[in-house]
Amino acid sequence: MTRTTLDLTGLKCPLPALKTRKALKPLKAGDQLEVHCTDPLSVIDIPNLIRETGDKVEITERNAARIVFLVEKSDAP
Numbered sequence: 001m002t003r004t005t006l007d008l009t010g011l012k013c014p015l016p017a018l019k020t021r022k023a024l025k026p027l028k029a030g031d032q033l034e035v036h037c038t039d040p041l042s043v044i045d046i047p048n049l050i051r052e053t054g055d056k057v058e059i060t061e062r063n064a065a066r067i068v069f070l071v072e073k074s075d076a077p
Contacts, residue, residue: 003032009066010038017045020071024053029075034060037067046071 006023008016016037023033035046043059046069050057054074061068 001030001032002027003034005034006036008035008037008039008042012039013041013045015039016042017049020046020069021049021053024055024071024073027073029073031073033071033073035069035071037069038065040067042067042069 004023004027006020008019011019016035016039020033020035023035027033035042037046043062047057050071056072056074058070059067060070
């Protein structure tokens with residue numbers, strides 16, 4: 001299991017979701033992706049994306065400065 005950090009601070013919708021999708025593709029089941037965002041819409045877009053991919057997501061930090069998601073790749077196709 002590996003953990004990769006993806007810094008998407010400063011990017012606006014739809015880029016955080018698109019870049020998160022691209023970063024998830026090469027990961028193996030059990031790998032984690034930590035995503036740092038500043039776009040307030042990412043709290044909607046990234047969880048919706050993860051519902052589509054079948055992976056797991058949780059928001060580990062949320063304040064006025066940034067939002068941090070922890071995504072775990074599942075073995076779903």
